[in-house]
Amino acid sequence: MKGLEGRPVHIAGAGILGLATAHELAKAGARVTLFDCRDDGASASAVAAGMLAPAFEACLDPVSRPHYRLFREARDLWPDFAVETGIDLVRSGANYRGSEADAVAAGLEALGAPSDRRPDFVFTAEDWRVDPGQALPALRKALDSARVRTTQQRLEVPDPAVQTVVATGWKSHEWAPETAFLTTIKGHILTIPGVYRGDVVERTRGGYVCPSAAGLRLGATMEAGKSDLKVDLMVAGALFDRLAPPSILADQSARIVQVGIRAATADGLPMVGPSARSGVWLAVGARRNGWLLAPLVARMTAAYLAGDDPGPWSQALHPGRFEGSTGE
Numbered sequence: 001m002k003g004l005e006g007r008p009v010h011i012a013g014a015g016i017l018g019l020a021t022a023h024e025l026a027k028a029g030a031r032v033t034l035f036d037c038r039d040d041g042a043s044a045s046a047v048a049a050g051m052l053a054p055a056f057e058a059c060l061d062p063v064s065r066p067h068y069r070l071f072r073e074a075r076d077l078w079p080d081f082a083v084e085t086g087i088d089l090v091r092s093g094a095n096y097r098g099s100e101a102d103a104v105a106a107g108l109e110a111l112g113a114p115s116d117r118r119p120d121f122v123f124t125a126e127d128w129r130v131d132p133g134q135a136l137p138a139l140r141k142a143l144d145s146a147r148v149r150t151t152q153q154r155l156e157v158p159d160p161a162v163q164t165v166v167a168t169g170w171k172s173h174e175w176a177p178e179t180a181f182l183t184t185i186k187g188h189i190l191t192i193p194g195v196y197r198g199d200v201v202e203r204t205r206g207g208y209v210c211p212s213a214a215g216l217r218l219g220a221t222m223e224a225g226k227s228d229l230k231v232d233l234m235v236a237g238a239l240f241d242r243l244a245p246p247s248i249l250a251d252q253s254a255r256i257v258q259v260g261i262r263a264a265t266a267d268g269l270p271m272v273g274p275s276a277r278s279g280v281w282l283a284v285g286a287r288r289n290g291w292l293l294a295p296l297v298a299r300m301t302a303a304y305l306a307g308d309d310p311g312p313w314s315q316a317l318h319p320g321r322f323e324g325s326t327g328e
């Protein structure tokens with residue numbers, strides 16, 4: 001990417017999309033400044049489960065169903081991205097358990113996602129995962145080594161003399177008018193500290209149980225239209241009752257409840273590419289698959305800024321695709 005050598009670029013937001021984009025731009029020789037304002041604790045990336053799950057996401061989430069091929073291609077960028085950044089990539093697959101397992105197996109087959117129907121569950125090796133608790137510090141360390149300058153400040157307004165990438169999650173800004181089309185989906189997720197159950201993600205109706213170094217993670221709610229970070233203990237209790245393995249007793253187990261806000265678009269895909277405002281580029285709106293999509297978003301953004309071909313998904317992800325529809 002010759003067009004980036006020595007060029008200054010600002011990135012607003014240090015969630016997974018901003019961090020991955022900073023990595024890709026620094027690799028191409030850009031002089032990156034990352035505006036990392038975590039003062040409101042609003043990063044969805046830090047609370048996410050970290051599943052890289054093209055198969056079960058496309059199979060179980062109707063909004064994601066058309067996007068299996070894109071999701072898979074994004075996932076396939078992960079092995080190189082993980083090696084470059086020191087992120088531990090776990091390729092142990094995922095199970096689905098429950099009375100709908102036959103329908104889920106049929107759904108995976110219809111997508112063309114390889115799976116294995118076993119007596120009590122359906123297994124797919126297509127879905128991988130990372131642990132955000134390990135991945136975020138690893139990425140920050142990689143960025144330090146790549147001399148990315150990080151400032152603990154909010155970017156208030158882009159400097160018109162510097163190309164600026166907007167990776168600010170669900171926040172909307174007048175200076176990036178496309179962000180008016182983002183909607184919010186609040187999510188509760190629980191961690192049961194110190195409990196470990198193998199390596200495989202377990203899916204079931206209404207959620208998942210995901211291993212992590214911190215303990216079992218049970219998630220996650222999809223509360224459309226909400227953007228407050230308040231923990232609702234009723235919602236968290238229902239999540240626990242629905243998903244906790246039977247041996248984990250409700251009255252005896254400690255649990256940590258966290259909330260994150262996902263930014264979403266009407267078609268479930270992020271906005272990646274040029275804003276109508278000159279010099280501004282979007283990398284937002286990855287809904288419930290920001291970790292999965294991050295290396296793709298980063299690579300496309302770097303290609304745009306270098307003046308290279310952003311690849312086959314540029315139309316599908318173009319920020320201008322909602323123009324003419326009503327923003328919310």
Ligand SMILES: Cc1cc2nc3c(=O)[nH]c(=O)nc-3n(C[C@H](O)[C@H](O)[C@H](O)COP(=O)(O)OP(=O)(O)OC[C@H]3O[C@@H](n4cnc5c(N)ncnc54)[C@H](O)[C@@H]3O)c2cc1C
Binds near residue numbers: 171
């Ligand atoms: C409970 C839950 C579970 C999830 N599980 C998964 C999963 O298993 N797999 C998966 O792929 N995805 C998952 N997701 C979705 C994923 O977390 C998001 O898609 C992803 O984290 C979005 O990353 P982001 O960088 O766009 O935004 P964020 O992580 O929200 O980061 C944006 C950052 O920008 C900062 N910011 C805002 N305005 C400014 C400004 N003006 N200047 C500087 N900084 C600013 C914010 O403070 C924030 O730190 C989950 C989400 C939730 C809530």
